[in-house]
């Protein structure tokens with residue numbers, strides 16, 4: 001649950017950050033602004049549903065900045081740590097208090113397993129779950145396939161993009177997140193099942209091929 005409402009100054013800062021993020025994510029494939037917006041909306045929804053106290057300003061800023069480290073790089077490796085530096089600089093420039101800034105930066109670092117630092121605070125876990133939820137379902141799978149090398153192999157798509165999607169649901173921290181993602185997770189499993197059946201069918205068709213000799 002949110003501990004309080006946002007004040008006017010905070011709303012104005014969030015609007016400025018939103019414009020900055022929208023512009024930065026504009027040309028990003030797979031992690032465009034719709035992903036950031038979706039993660040922020042999921043984060044707000046999870047926070048409203050859980051009994052644990054969450055500060056709305058810290059949570060929303062963390063969600064908006066969470067993938068800023070992906071901007072300007074070809075790979076997502078260490079994007080949490082890279083994003084933390086950009087977030088730190090931005091918030092320092094607008095005069096955000098140390099204590100608030102540190103909590104937002106921690107969300108950015110710990111939203112991704114590539115940082116090898118697990119989320120610890122409630123807000124960190126909420127943004128981690130929100131990001132995870134946006135990987136579920138058809139749209140999440142398509143988004144995942146758009147990220148990385150353009151000449152990716154079918155094996156890589158199956159192993160890294162589809163098999164990994166099955167585990168996303170298990171990583172969620174809150175029951176509220178699992179409730180929000182249940183339908184999309186079922187969609188993920190259904191889609192993986194269709195793809196696997198289709199691949200098996202193709203394999204059996206190939207083995208039945210009769211050459212005209």
Ligand SMILES: [Fe+2]
Nearest residue numbers: 066067079112
């Ligand atoms: Fe990320």
Ligand SMILES: [Fe+2]
Nearest residue numbers: 039066067131
């Ligand atoms: Fe993300």
